[in-house]
Amino acid sequence: MMQFTCPHCGPRDQAEFIYERTVDAVVSLDAAPEDAMKSLFTRNNPRGVDEEIWRHTYGCRAWMVIARNRVTNEISATRAVGPEALP
Amino acid sequence: MSQYSAFGLLRGALNGQKHWQPAWRDPEPKSHYDIIIIGGGGHGLATAYYLAKVHGLKNIAVLEKGWIGGGNTGRNTTIVRSNYRLKPLHDLFEFGLKMWEHLSDELNYNVMFSPRGAMFLGHSDADMTKLAERGDAMRCDGIDADLMTRDEVQKLEPLLDMSRDARFPIEGGLIQRRGGTARHDAVAWGYARGADSLGVDIIQKCEVTGFVRDGDAVVGVETTRGRINAGRVGICVAGHSGHVAGLAGLKLPVESQTLQAMVTEGVKPMINSVIMSQSLHCYISQSDKGGIVFGGDPDNWPSYAQRGNPMVMERAVAQGLALVPALSRLRMVRTWSGVTDMSFDGAPIIGETPVKNLFLNGGWCYGGFKATPASGWTYAHTLATGKPHALNAPFALDRFERGATIDETGSGPMPNSR
Ligand SMILES: Cc1cc2nc3c(=O)[nH]c(=O)nc-3n(C[C@H](O)[C@H](O)[C@H](O)COP(=O)(O)OP(=O)(O)OC[C@H]3O[C@@H](n4cnc5c(N)ncnc54)[C@H](O)[C@@H]3O)c2cc1C
Ligand SMILES: [Zn+2]
Numbered sequence: 001m002m003q004f005t006c007p008h009c010g011p012r013d014q015a016e017f018i019y020e021r022t023v024d025a026v027v028s029l030d031a032a033p034e035d036a037m038k039s040l041f042t043r044n045n046p047r048g049v050d051e052e053i054w055r056h057t058y059g060c061r062a063w064m065v066i067a068r069n070r071v072t073n074e075i076s077a078t079r080a081v082g083p084e085a086l087p
Numbered sequence: 088m089s090q091y092s093a094f095g096l097l098r099g100a101l102n103g104q105k106h107w108q109p110a111w112r113d114p115e116p117k118s119h120y121d122i123i124i125i126g127g128g129g130h131g132l133a134t135a136y137y138l139a140k141v142h143g144l145k146n147i148a149v150l151e152k153g154w155i156g157g158g159n160t161g162r163n164t165t166i167v168r169s170n171y172r173l174k175p176l177h178d179l180f181e182f183g184l185k186m187w188e189h190l191s192d193e194l195n196y197n198v199m200f201s202p203r204g205a206m207f208l209g210h211s212d213a214d215m216t217k218l219a220e221r222g223d224a225m226r227c228d229g230i231d232a233d234l235m236t237r238d239e240v241q242k243l244e245p246l247l248d249m250s251r252d253a254r255f256p257i258e259g260g261l262i263q264r265r266g267g268t269a270r271h272d273a274v275a276w277g278y279a280r281g282a283d284s285l286g287v288d289i290i291q292k293c294e295v296t297g298f299v300r301d302g303d304a305v306v307g308v309e310t311t312r313g314r315i316n317a318g319r320v321g322i323c324v325a326g327h328s329g330h331v332a333g334l335a336g337l338k339l340p341v342e343s344q345t346l347q348a349m350v351t352e353g354v355k356p357m358i359n360s361v362i363m364s365q366s367l368h369c370y371i372s373q374s375d376k377g378g379i380v381f382g383g384d385p386d387n388w389p390s391y392a393q394r395g396n397p398m399v400m401e402r403a404v405a406q407g408l409a410l411v412p413a414l415s416r417l418r419m420v421r422t423w424s425g426v427t428d429m430s431f432d433g434a435p436i437i438g439e440t441p442v443k444n445l446f447l448n449g450g451w452c453y454g455g456f457k458a459t460p461a462s463g464w465t466y467a468h469t470l471a472t473g474k475p476h477a478l479n480a481p482f483a484l485d486r487f488e489r490g491a492t493i494d495e496t497g498s499g500p501m502p503n504s505r
Contacts (some may be wrong), residue, residue, distance in 0.1 A: 001396055001397055002396075014396070014398070015398050018387075019387060019388035019389070019503055020503075021501070021503075022389075034488075038338070040431075040500050041338075041431050041487040041500050042338040042340050042431075042487075043329065043338070043341070043342045043389075044329075044333070044338060045329030045330070045333075045339065045342050045343055046329075046330070046333070046342060047327070047329075047330045047391045048342075048391070052389070054388075070389050070390050070391050070392070071391045071392060072392070073390075074169060074394055
Protein backbone atom coordinates (compact mmCIF):
# COMPACT_ATOMS: atom_id res chain seq x y z
CA MET A 1 0.00 0.00 0.00
CA MET A 2 1.32 3.45 -0.86
CA GLN A 3 0.89 6.81 0.80
CA PHE A 4 0.87 9.93 -1.35
CA THR A 5 1.41 13.48 -0.16
CA CYS A 6 -1.24 15.63 -1.79
CA PRO A 7 0.14 19.18 -2.30
CA HIS A 8 -3.13 20.48 -0.85
CA CYS A 9 -4.17 17.94 1.80
CA GLY A 10 -0.90 16.41 2.99
CA PRO A 11 -0.17 12.69 3.45
CA ARG A 12 -3.12 10.51 2.46
CA ASP A 13 -3.81 6.83 1.84
CA GLN A 14 -3.43 5.68 -1.78
CA ALA A 15 -7.03 4.46 -1.73
CA GLU A 16 -8.13 8.10 -2.14
CA PHE A 17 -6.25 8.53 -5.42
CA ILE A 18 -6.80 7.37 -9.00
CA TYR A 19 -4.07 6.96 -11.57
CA GLU A 20 -4.65 8.79 -14.83
CA ARG A 21 -1.67 8.54 -17.23
CA THR A 22 1.91 9.67 -17.63
CA VAL A 23 2.88 13.28 -18.23
CA ASP A 24 4.09 12.56 -21.78
CA ALA A 25 0.72 10.98 -22.57
CA VAL A 26 -1.15 14.26 -22.45
CA VAL A 27 -2.05 15.25 -26.01
CA SER A 28 -1.57 18.95 -26.66
CA LEU A 29 -4.38 20.57 -28.64
CA ASP A 30 -2.11 21.52 -31.55
CA ALA A 31 -0.20 18.22 -31.70
CA ALA A 32 0.63 16.85 -35.15
CA PRO A 33 -1.25 13.60 -35.84
CA GLU A 34 1.83 11.39 -35.38
CA ASP A 35 2.65 13.04 -32.03
CA ALA A 36 -0.97 12.70 -30.90
CA MET A 37 -0.83 9.04 -31.92
CA LYS A 38 2.31 8.47 -29.83
CA SER A 39 0.86 10.21 -26.79
CA LEU A 40 -2.44 8.37 -27.03
CA PHE A 41 -1.16 4.89 -27.77
CA THR A 42 2.39 4.40 -26.52
CA ARG A 43 4.20 4.64 -23.19
CA ASN A 44 7.83 4.55 -22.07
CA ASN A 45 6.66 2.09 -19.43
CA PRO A 46 10.08 2.07 -17.74
CA ARG A 47 11.21 -0.50 -15.20
CA GLY A 48 12.17 2.51 -13.08
CA VAL A 49 10.96 6.07 -12.51
CA ASP A 50 8.27 7.77 -14.58
CA GLU A 51 6.25 10.96 -14.06
CA GLU A 52 2.63 10.05 -13.46
CA ILE A 53 -0.55 12.08 -13.20
CA TRP A 54 -2.73 11.06 -10.26
CA ARG A 55 -5.93 12.63 -8.98
CA HIS A 56 -6.99 13.01 -5.37
CA THR A 57 -10.43 11.82 -6.41
CA TYR A 58 -11.81 11.02 -2.96
CA GLY A 59 -10.27 14.10 -1.37
CA CYS A 60 -9.77 17.57 -2.81
CA ARG A 61 -10.14 16.23 -6.39
CA ALA A 62 -7.03 18.04 -7.62
CA TRP A 63 -4.59 16.62 -10.15
CA MET A 64 -0.90 16.23 -9.36
CA VAL A 65 2.28 14.85 -10.88
CA ILE A 66 4.05 12.14 -8.93
CA ALA A 67 7.50 10.78 -9.83
CA ARG A 68 7.39 7.15 -8.74
CA ASN A 69 9.71 4.19 -9.12
CA ARG A 70 7.62 1.37 -10.52
CA VAL A 71 9.74 -1.41 -9.07
CA THR A 72 10.26 -0.12 -5.51
CA ASN A 73 7.20 2.23 -5.33
CA GLU A 74 9.53 4.96 -3.97
CA ILE A 75 8.14 8.45 -4.58
CA SER A 76 10.81 11.03 -5.37
CA ALA A 77 8.72 14.14 -6.12
CA THR A 78 5.15 15.43 -6.06
CA ARG A 79 3.93 18.67 -7.60
CA ALA A 80 0.55 20.32 -8.11
CA VAL A 81 -0.76 20.97 -11.61
CA GLY A 82 -3.50 23.23 -12.94
CA PRO A 83 -4.32 26.88 -12.20
CA GLU A 84 -3.66 26.43 -8.47
CA ALA A 85 -0.02 25.69 -9.25
CA LEU A 86 0.48 29.04 -11.01
CA PRO A 87 2.55 31.67 -9.18
CA MET B 88 12.70 -38.92 -25.32
CA SER B 89 10.96 -41.79 -23.58
CA GLN B 90 7.16 -41.76 -23.84
CA TYR B 91 5.22 -41.35 -20.62
CA SER B 92 2.51 -43.99 -20.18
CA ALA B 93 0.50 -45.86 -17.56
CA PHE B 94 2.54 -48.94 -18.40
CA GLY B 95 5.78 -47.06 -17.72
CA LEU B 96 4.43 -45.99 -14.33
CA LEU B 97 3.53 -49.57 -13.46
CA ARG B 98 6.93 -50.84 -14.51
CA GLY B 99 8.51 -48.05 -12.45
CA ALA B 100 6.49 -49.17 -9.45
CA LEU B 101 8.33 -52.48 -9.59
CA ASN B 102 11.82 -50.96 -9.61
CA GLY B 103 11.37 -48.07 -7.21
CA GLN B 104 10.60 -45.46 -9.94
CA LYS B 105 14.33 -45.31 -10.73
CA HIS B 106 13.80 -44.91 -14.47
CA TRP B 107 12.90 -41.21 -14.47
CA GLN B 108 15.14 -38.99 -16.59
CA PRO B 109 15.32 -35.17 -16.66
CA ALA B 110 12.54 -33.96 -18.98
CA TRP B 111 14.82 -31.50 -20.81
CA ARG B 112 18.56 -30.81 -21.14
CA ASP B 113 20.46 -27.91 -19.60
CA PRO B 114 22.68 -26.88 -22.54
CA GLU B 115 25.33 -24.16 -22.77
CA PRO B 116 24.33 -21.43 -25.23
CA LYS B 117 25.77 -21.82 -28.74
CA SER B 118 27.28 -18.80 -30.51
CA HIS B 119 24.56 -18.68 -33.18
CA TYR B 120 20.92 -19.69 -33.56
CA ASP B 121 18.64 -19.26 -36.54
CA ILE B 122 15.88 -18.16 -34.19
CA ILE B 123 16.11 -16.91 -30.62
CA ILE B 124 13.01 -16.59 -28.49
CA ILE B 125 13.31 -14.30 -25.48
CA GLY B 126 11.19 -15.56 -22.59
CA GLY B 127 10.59 -19.15 -21.43
CA GLY B 128 6.94 -18.84 -20.48
CA GLY B 129 4.26 -21.01 -22.04
CA HIS B 130 4.08 -18.80 -25.12
CA GLY B 131 7.83 -18.82 -25.81
CA LEU B 132 8.11 -22.57 -25.26
CA ALA B 133 5.04 -23.31 -27.40
CA THR B 134 6.50 -21.13 -30.15
CA ALA B 135 9.78 -23.06 -30.05
CA TYR B 136 7.90 -26.37 -30.09
CA TYR B 137 5.85 -25.49 -33.19
CA LEU B 138 8.88 -23.96 -34.94
CA ALA B 139 10.63 -27.32 -34.61
CA LYS B 140 7.60 -29.54 -35.08
CA VAL B 141 5.62 -27.76 -37.81
CA HIS B 142 8.28 -25.73 -39.59
CA GLY B 143 11.11 -28.24 -39.26
CA LEU B 144 13.62 -25.70 -37.95
CA LYS B 145 16.47 -27.18 -35.95
CA ASN B 146 18.66 -24.40 -34.61
CA ILE B 147 16.44 -22.63 -32.06
CA ALA B 148 17.00 -21.33 -28.53
CA VAL B 149 14.65 -20.12 -25.81
CA LEU B 150 16.40 -17.71 -23.41
CA GLU B 151 14.81 -17.37 -19.97
CA LYS B 152 16.11 -14.96 -17.32
CA GLY B 153 14.81 -17.04 -14.41
CA TRP B 154 13.30 -20.48 -14.65
CA ILE B 155 10.83 -21.63 -17.28
CA GLY B 156 7.20 -21.07 -16.36
CA GLY B 157 8.23 -18.77 -13.49
CA GLY B 158 6.47 -15.74 -14.99
CA ASN B 159 2.77 -15.31 -15.57
CA THR B 160 2.44 -18.84 -16.89
CA GLY B 161 3.10 -20.15 -13.37
CA ARG B 162 1.06 -17.41 -11.68
CA ASN B 163 -2.22 -17.34 -13.53
CA THR B 164 -5.65 -18.65 -12.57
CA THR B 165 -5.66 -20.97 -15.62
CA ILE B 166 -9.05 -20.10 -17.06
CA VAL B 167 -9.35 -21.34 -20.64
CA ARG B 168 -12.24 -20.08 -22.80
CA SER B 169 -13.03 -18.46 -26.13
CA ASN B 170 -16.16 -16.54 -25.15
CA TYR B 171 -15.21 -13.18 -26.60
CA ARG B 172 -17.32 -10.72 -28.55
CA LEU B 173 -15.21 -9.70 -31.57
CA LYS B 174 -14.39 -11.84 -34.60
CA PRO B 175 -10.56 -11.64 -34.56
CA LEU B 176 -10.60 -12.73 -30.90
CA HIS B 177 -13.08 -15.53 -31.65
CA ASP B 178 -10.87 -16.83 -34.41
CA LEU B 179 -7.67 -16.80 -32.36
CA PHE B 180 -9.02 -18.07 -29.02
CA GLU B 181 -11.31 -20.71 -30.53
CA PHE B 182 -8.40 -22.06 -32.58
CA GLY B 183 -6.56 -22.25 -29.25
CA LEU B 184 -9.44 -23.92 -27.41
CA LYS B 185 -9.58 -26.64 -30.08
CA MET B 186 -5.86 -27.22 -29.51
CA TRP B 187 -6.38 -27.50 -25.73
CA GLU B 188 -8.82 -30.32 -26.34
CA HIS B 189 -5.95 -32.49 -27.69
CA LEU B 190 -2.95 -30.92 -26.01
CA SER B 191 -2.18 -33.69 -23.51
CA ASP B 192 -2.04 -36.23 -26.36
CA GLU B 193 -0.05 -33.91 -28.58
CA LEU B 194 2.59 -33.36 -25.90
CA ASN B 195 2.40 -36.80 -24.24
CA TYR B 196 2.12 -34.75 -21.06
CA ASN B 197 -0.96 -34.38 -18.90
CA VAL B 198 -1.88 -30.69 -18.92
CA MET B 199 -5.04 -31.56 -16.97
CA PHE B 200 -7.33 -29.59 -19.26
CA SER B 201 -10.69 -29.74 -17.55
CA PRO B 202 -13.62 -28.40 -19.60
CA ARG B 203 -15.92 -27.90 -16.64
CA GLY B 204 -17.71 -24.89 -18.11
CA ALA B 205 -16.89 -21.19 -17.94
CA MET B 206 -19.87 -19.17 -16.75
CA PHE B 207 -20.41 -15.42 -16.70
CA LEU B 208 -22.98 -14.23 -14.19
CA GLY B 209 -25.57 -11.60 -15.08
CA HIS B 210 -26.65 -9.31 -12.24
CA SER B 211 -29.28 -7.13 -13.95
CA ASP B 212 -31.46 -6.91 -17.04
CA ALA B 213 -28.74 -4.85 -18.69
CA ASP B 214 -26.18 -7.54 -17.88
CA MET B 215 -28.42 -10.22 -19.38
CA THR B 216 -28.83 -8.20 -22.57
CA LYS B 217 -25.06 -7.86 -22.84
CA LEU B 218 -24.56 -11.58 -22.22
CA ALA B 219 -27.19 -12.47 -24.84
CA GLU B 220 -25.46 -10.24 -27.35
CA ARG B 221 -22.12 -11.89 -26.59
CA GLY B 222 -23.63 -15.37 -26.83
CA ASP B 223 -25.18 -14.51 -30.21
CA ALA B 224 -21.87 -13.19 -31.49
CA MET B 225 -20.16 -16.40 -30.40
CA ARG B 226 -22.76 -18.66 -31.96
CA CYS B 227 -22.58 -16.73 -35.24
CA ASP B 228 -18.90 -17.69 -35.32
CA GLY B 229 -19.61 -21.34 -34.48
CA ILE B 230 -18.60 -21.19 -30.80
CA ASP B 231 -20.76 -22.86 -28.15
CA ALA B 232 -22.64 -20.52 -25.82
CA ASP B 233 -25.80 -21.02 -23.76
CA LEU B 234 -27.77 -18.35 -21.99
CA MET B 235 -28.83 -19.61 -18.55
CA THR B 236 -31.85 -18.84 -16.43
CA ARG B 237 -31.53 -18.14 -12.71
CA ASP B 238 -32.63 -21.69 -11.97
CA GLU B 239 -30.02 -23.18 -14.27
CA VAL B 240 -27.31 -21.12 -12.61
CA GLN B 241 -28.47 -22.22 -9.17
CA LYS B 242 -28.55 -25.87 -10.23
CA LEU B 243 -24.96 -25.70 -11.50
CA GLU B 244 -23.65 -23.73 -8.51
CA PRO B 245 -25.86 -24.33 -5.45
CA LEU B 246 -23.57 -22.31 -3.16
CA LEU B 247 -24.13 -19.00 -4.97
CA ASP B 248 -26.18 -16.50 -3.00
CA MET B 249 -29.37 -16.46 -5.09
CA SER B 250 -31.48 -14.60 -2.58
CA ARG B 251 -33.37 -11.53 -3.76
CA ASP B 252 -31.63 -9.29 -1.23
CA ALA B 253 -28.16 -10.53 -2.13
CA ARG B 254 -25.50 -7.83 -2.44
CA PHE B 255 -25.11 -8.82 -6.11
CA PRO B 256 -28.42 -10.37 -7.22
CA ILE B 257 -28.07 -13.05 -9.88
CA GLU B 258 -30.48 -12.90 -12.81
CA GLY B 259 -28.91 -15.59 -15.01
CA GLY B 260 -25.73 -16.38 -16.84
CA LEU B 261 -23.93 -17.28 -20.04
CA ILE B 262 -21.95 -20.49 -20.16
CA GLN B 263 -19.36 -21.84 -22.53
CA ARG B 264 -19.41 -25.50 -21.60
CA ARG B 265 -16.17 -26.30 -23.44
CA GLY B 266 -14.28 -23.77 -21.33
CA GLY B 267 -12.53 -24.66 -18.07
CA THR B 268 -9.10 -24.80 -16.48
CA ALA B 269 -5.74 -26.51 -17.01
CA ARG B 270 -2.58 -27.07 -15.00
CA HIS B 271 -0.32 -24.05 -15.61
CA ASP B 272 3.09 -25.63 -14.82
CA ALA B 273 2.33 -28.68 -16.92
CA VAL B 274 1.77 -26.48 -19.96
CA ALA B 275 5.24 -24.93 -19.63
CA TRP B 276 6.88 -28.28 -18.82
CA GLY B 277 5.04 -30.21 -21.52
CA TYR B 278 6.03 -27.75 -24.24
CA ALA B 279 9.59 -27.57 -22.86
CA ARG B 280 9.98 -31.34 -22.94
CA GLY B 281 8.50 -31.52 -26.45
CA ALA B 282 10.67 -28.69 -27.78
CA ASP B 283 13.83 -30.06 -26.17
CA SER B 284 13.28 -33.49 -27.70
CA LEU B 285 13.07 -31.80 -31.12
CA GLY B 286 16.48 -30.18 -30.53
CA VAL B 287 15.51 -26.77 -29.13
CA ASP B 288 18.04 -25.40 -26.59
CA ILE B 289 16.23 -24.15 -23.49
CA ILE B 290 18.65 -21.88 -21.66
CA GLN B 291 17.60 -20.76 -18.18
CA LYS B 292 19.19 -18.08 -15.98
CA CYS B 293 20.02 -16.17 -19.15
CA GLU B 294 18.66 -12.63 -19.25
CA VAL B 295 18.66 -10.63 -22.46
CA THR B 296 20.22 -7.25 -21.65
CA GLY B 297 20.55 -5.72 -25.12
CA PHE B 298 20.37 -6.23 -28.86
CA VAL B 299 23.22 -6.51 -31.32
CA ARG B 300 22.52 -4.33 -34.35
CA ASP B 301 23.88 -4.26 -37.87
CA GLY B 302 22.48 -1.06 -39.35
CA ASP B 303 18.71 -1.21 -38.94
CA ALA B 304 18.65 -4.98 -38.36
CA VAL B 305 18.95 -7.02 -35.18
CA VAL B 306 21.60 -9.73 -35.61
CA GLY B 307 21.87 -11.04 -32.08
CA VAL B 308 21.34 -10.45 -28.37
CA GLU B 309 23.55 -9.52 -25.42
CA THR B 310 22.82 -11.71 -22.42
CA THR B 311 24.08 -12.34 -18.91
CA ARG B 312 25.77 -15.40 -20.44
CA GLY B 313 27.42 -13.52 -23.28
CA ARG B 314 26.58 -12.47 -26.81
CA ILE B 315 24.52 -14.82 -28.96
CA ASN B 316 23.99 -14.21 -32.69
CA ALA B 317 20.65 -14.86 -34.32
CA GLY B 318 18.90 -14.79 -37.66
CA ARG B 319 15.61 -13.70 -36.15
CA VAL B 320 14.69 -12.74 -32.60
CA GLY B 321 11.22 -13.06 -31.07
CA ILE B 322 10.31 -11.16 -27.91
CA CYS B 323 7.88 -13.14 -25.71
CA VAL B 324 8.25 -11.71 -22.22
CA ALA B 325 4.71 -10.71 -21.11
CA GLY B 326 4.90 -7.91 -18.50
CA HIS B 327 8.45 -7.09 -19.53
CA SER B 328 7.58 -6.42 -23.20
CA GLY B 329 7.96 -2.67 -22.80
CA HIS B 330 11.34 -3.01 -21.11
CA VAL B 331 12.81 -5.51 -23.59
CA ALA B 332 11.43 -3.72 -26.67
CA GLY B 333 12.87 -0.54 -25.15
CA LEU B 334 16.34 -2.12 -25.39
CA ALA B 335 15.80 -2.01 -29.16
CA GLY B 336 14.59 1.59 -29.04
CA LEU B 337 10.88 0.77 -29.44
CA LYS B 338 8.07 2.41 -27.47
CA LEU B 339 5.13 0.01 -27.28
CA PRO B 340 1.38 0.42 -26.85
CA VAL B 341 1.52 -1.36 -23.49
CA GLU B 342 1.66 -0.40 -19.83
CA SER B 343 2.74 -2.95 -17.21
CA GLN B 344 0.43 -3.59 -14.28
CA THR B 345 0.25 -5.99 -11.37
CA LEU B 346 -2.40 -8.69 -11.38
CA GLN B 347 -3.03 -10.67 -8.22
CA ALA B 348 -4.54 -14.04 -7.46
CA MET B 349 -5.06 -16.09 -4.33
CA VAL B 350 -5.93 -19.58 -3.14
CA THR B 351 -7.56 -21.05 -0.05
CA GLU B 352 -6.86 -24.28 1.78
CA GLY B 353 -8.08 -27.40 -0.02
CA VAL B 354 -11.64 -28.57 0.57
CA LYS B 355 -14.02 -31.11 -0.93
CA PRO B 356 -15.62 -30.17 -4.26
CA MET B 357 -17.83 -27.09 -3.79
CA ILE B 358 -17.40 -25.04 -6.98
CA ASN B 359 -18.24 -26.99 -10.12
CA SER B 360 -17.52 -24.58 -12.95
CA VAL B 361 -15.50 -21.42 -13.44
CA ILE B 362 -17.67 -18.62 -12.06
CA MET B 363 -16.93 -15.19 -13.48
CA SER B 364 -18.58 -11.86 -13.10
CA GLN B 365 -17.51 -9.22 -15.57
CA SER B 366 -19.64 -6.55 -13.96
CA LEU B 367 -17.83 -7.12 -10.68
CA HIS B 368 -14.42 -8.37 -11.88
CA CYS B 369 -14.22 -11.49 -9.84
CA TYR B 370 -13.60 -15.08 -10.89
CA ILE B 371 -13.72 -18.21 -8.81
CA SER B 372 -12.82 -21.83 -9.52
CA GLN B 373 -11.67 -24.86 -7.56
CA SER B 374 -8.34 -26.46 -8.34
CA ASP B 375 -8.00 -30.20 -8.62
CA LYS B 376 -6.20 -30.13 -5.26
CA GLY B 377 -9.33 -28.56 -3.73
CA GLY B 378 -8.15 -24.98 -3.17
CA ILE B 379 -10.52 -22.21 -4.18
CA VAL B 380 -8.63 -20.05 -6.65
CA PHE B 381 -9.75 -16.53 -7.19
CA GLY B 382 -8.78 -13.20 -8.56
CA GLY B 383 -10.10 -9.79 -9.44
CA ASP B 384 -9.09 -6.55 -11.10
CA PRO B 385 -5.50 -5.64 -11.88
CA ASP B 386 -3.93 -3.03 -9.63
CA ASN B 387 -4.94 -0.21 -11.98
CA TRP B 388 -1.68 1.73 -12.09
CA PRO B 389 1.67 0.91 -13.70
CA SER B 390 3.91 -1.42 -11.72
CA TYR B 391 6.72 -3.93 -12.07
CA ALA B 392 6.74 -4.57 -8.34
CA GLN B 393 5.43 -8.15 -8.70
CA ARG B 394 3.66 -7.80 -5.37
CA GLY B 395 0.07 -6.80 -5.00
CA ASN B 396 -1.77 -4.09 -3.13
CA PRO B 397 -4.02 -5.36 -0.29
CA MET B 398 -6.70 -2.83 -1.24
CA VAL B 399 -7.29 -4.58 -4.55
CA MET B 400 -7.15 -8.00 -2.97
CA GLU B 401 -9.73 -7.00 -0.39
CA ARG B 402 -12.12 -5.89 -3.13
CA ALA B 403 -11.82 -9.24 -4.92
CA VAL B 404 -12.34 -11.14 -1.67
CA ALA B 405 -15.37 -9.01 -0.75
CA GLN B 406 -16.96 -9.77 -4.10
CA GLY B 407 -16.16 -13.48 -3.83
CA LEU B 408 -17.71 -13.69 -0.36
CA ALA B 409 -20.83 -11.84 -1.50
CA LEU B 410 -21.30 -14.28 -4.37
CA VAL B 411 -20.44 -17.46 -2.43
CA PRO B 412 -20.94 -16.73 1.29
CA ALA B 413 -19.67 -20.21 2.28
CA LEU B 414 -16.16 -19.08 1.26
CA SER B 415 -15.99 -17.02 4.45
CA ARG B 416 -15.26 -20.25 6.33
CA LEU B 417 -12.03 -20.90 4.42
CA ARG B 418 -8.51 -19.79 5.19
CA MET B 419 -6.53 -18.04 2.47
CA VAL B 420 -3.19 -19.81 2.20
CA ARG B 421 -1.35 -17.91 -0.52
CA THR B 422 -1.58 -14.73 -2.53
CA TRP B 423 0.76 -13.70 -5.32
CA SER B 424 0.96 -11.49 -8.36
CA GLY B 425 2.43 -11.22 -11.83
CA VAL B 426 3.40 -8.36 -14.14
CA THR B 427 1.04 -8.13 -17.09
CA ASP B 428 1.53 -6.04 -20.21
CA MET B 429 -1.77 -4.23 -20.64
CA SER B 430 -2.23 -3.21 -24.26
CA PHE B 431 -4.10 -0.13 -25.38
CA ASP B 432 -7.09 -1.98 -26.81
CA GLY B 433 -6.98 -5.02 -24.52
CA ALA B 434 -5.97 -7.34 -27.37
CA PRO B 435 -2.59 -9.02 -27.88
CA ILE B 436 0.14 -7.98 -30.31
CA ILE B 437 1.73 -10.69 -32.47
CA GLY B 438 3.89 -9.82 -35.44
CA GLU B 439 6.72 -7.79 -36.91
CA THR B 440 8.24 -4.67 -35.38
CA PRO B 441 9.75 -1.69 -37.23
CA VAL B 442 13.19 -3.22 -36.48
CA LYS B 443 14.32 -5.77 -39.06
CA ASN B 444 14.53 -9.38 -37.79
CA LEU B 445 12.85 -8.43 -34.51
CA PHE B 446 9.37 -9.74 -33.73
CA LEU B 447 6.96 -9.22 -30.86
CA ASN B 448 4.47 -11.39 -29.02
CA GLY B 449 2.94 -9.53 -26.07
CA GLY B 450 0.15 -7.33 -24.82
CA TRP B 451 -1.75 -10.36 -23.48
CA CYS B 452 -3.02 -8.34 -20.54
CA TYR B 453 -4.60 -10.63 -17.95
CA GLY B 454 -5.85 -13.21 -20.43
CA GLY B 455 -3.10 -14.95 -22.38
CA PHE B 456 -2.84 -18.35 -20.72
CA LYS B 457 -5.84 -19.66 -22.66
CA ALA B 458 -4.13 -18.59 -25.87
CA THR B 459 -0.83 -20.38 -25.19
CA PRO B 460 -1.18 -23.03 -27.95
CA ALA B 461 -2.65 -20.59 -30.50
CA SER B 462 -0.09 -17.93 -29.66
CA GLY B 463 2.77 -20.41 -30.11
CA TRP B 464 1.30 -21.74 -33.36
CA THR B 465 0.82 -18.34 -35.00
CA TYR B 466 4.04 -16.79 -33.66
CA ALA B 467 6.01 -19.80 -34.93
CA HIS B 468 4.48 -19.22 -38.36
CA THR B 469 5.46 -15.55 -38.24
CA LEU B 470 9.01 -16.25 -37.03
CA ALA B 471 9.55 -19.01 -39.60
CA THR B 472 8.16 -17.16 -42.62
CA GLY B 473 8.58 -13.51 -41.61
CA LYS B 474 4.87 -13.05 -42.36
CA PRO B 475 1.70 -13.05 -40.29
CA HIS B 476 -0.50 -16.14 -40.08
CA ALA B 477 -4.12 -15.37 -41.05
CA LEU B 478 -5.08 -15.62 -37.37
CA ASN B 479 -2.53 -13.10 -36.07
CA ALA B 480 -2.67 -10.65 -39.01
CA PRO B 481 -5.33 -8.51 -37.24
CA PHE B 482 -3.08 -8.30 -34.16
CA ALA B 483 -0.23 -6.39 -35.85
CA LEU B 484 1.67 -3.78 -33.86
CA ASP B 485 0.81 -1.00 -36.32
CA ARG B 486 -2.97 -1.43 -35.89
CA PHE B 487 -3.11 1.51 -33.47
CA GLU B 488 -1.80 4.05 -35.97
CA ARG B 489 -4.06 2.55 -38.65
CA GLY B 490 -7.10 3.01 -36.43
CA ALA B 491 -7.74 -0.74 -36.56
CA THR B 492 -7.81 -1.46 -32.84
CA ILE B 493 -9.55 -4.56 -31.49
CA ASP B 494 -11.33 -2.97 -28.55
CA GLU B 495 -13.42 -5.78 -27.03
CA THR B 496 -14.69 -3.64 -24.16
CA GLY B 497 -14.98 -0.41 -26.15
CA SER B 498 -13.14 1.53 -23.47
CA GLY B 499 -10.64 3.43 -25.61
CA PRO B 500 -6.88 3.78 -25.26
CA MET B 501 -6.68 3.56 -21.46
CA PRO B 502 -5.01 0.38 -20.22
CA ASN B 503 -5.84 1.36 -16.65
CA SER B 504 -9.57 1.48 -17.26
CA ARG B 505 -10.00 -2.09 -18.48
C1 LIG C 1 -2.55 -13.44 -11.43
C2 LIG C 1 -2.77 -13.71 -12.89
C3 LIG C 1 -3.91 -14.41 -13.30
C4 LIG C 1 -4.14 -14.69 -14.65
N1 LIG C 1 -5.23 -15.44 -14.99
C5 LIG C 1 -5.40 -15.82 -16.28
C6 LIG C 1 -6.46 -16.71 -16.62
O1 LIG C 1 -7.24 -17.15 -15.77
N2 LIG C 1 -6.62 -17.07 -17.93
C7 LIG C 1 -5.77 -16.60 -18.89
O2 LIG C 1 -5.97 -16.94 -20.06
N3 LIG C 1 -4.74 -15.78 -18.60
C8 LIG C 1 -4.52 -15.38 -17.31
N4 LIG C 1 -3.47 -14.57 -16.98
C9 LIG C 1 -2.57 -14.08 -18.05
C10 LIG C 1 -1.55 -15.15 -18.43
O3 LIG C 1 -0.90 -15.63 -17.28
C11 LIG C 1 -0.50 -14.59 -19.39
O4 LIG C 1 -1.11 -13.86 -20.43
C12 LIG C 1 0.32 -15.70 -20.02
O5 LIG C 1 0.67 -16.69 -19.08
C13 LIG C 1 1.56 -15.11 -20.61
O6 LIG C 1 2.44 -16.14 -20.98
P1 LIG C 1 3.86 -15.78 -21.51
O7 LIG C 1 4.55 -17.02 -21.84
O8 LIG C 1 3.71 -14.75 -22.58
O9 LIG C 1 4.53 -14.98 -20.28
P2 LIG C 1 5.33 -15.49 -18.99
O10 LIG C 1 4.88 -16.80 -18.52
O11 LIG C 1 5.33 -14.35 -18.03
O12 LIG C 1 6.78 -15.69 -19.58
C14 LIG C 1 7.63 -14.61 -19.91
C15 LIG C 1 9.01 -15.00 -19.46
O13 LIG C 1 9.95 -14.05 -19.96
C16 LIG C 1 11.00 -13.97 -19.03
N5 LIG C 1 11.75 -12.75 -19.28
C17 LIG C 1 11.37 -11.46 -19.02
N6 LIG C 1 12.36 -10.61 -19.37
C18 LIG C 1 13.37 -11.36 -19.88
C19 LIG C 1 14.66 -11.06 -20.42
N7 LIG C 1 15.12 -9.78 -20.51
N8 LIG C 1 15.44 -12.08 -20.85
C20 LIG C 1 15.02 -13.36 -20.76
N9 LIG C 1 13.80 -13.71 -20.26
C21 LIG C 1 13.00 -12.72 -19.82
C22 LIG C 1 10.29 -14.01 -17.70
O14 LIG C 1 11.17 -14.42 -16.66
C23 LIG C 1 9.17 -15.01 -17.95
O15 LIG C 1 9.47 -16.33 -17.53
C24 LIG C 1 -3.22 -14.24 -15.63
C25 LIG C 1 -2.07 -13.53 -15.23
C26 LIG C 1 -1.84 -13.28 -13.88
C27 LIG C 1 -0.59 -12.54 -13.47
ZN1 LIG D 1 -5.91 16.62 -1.92
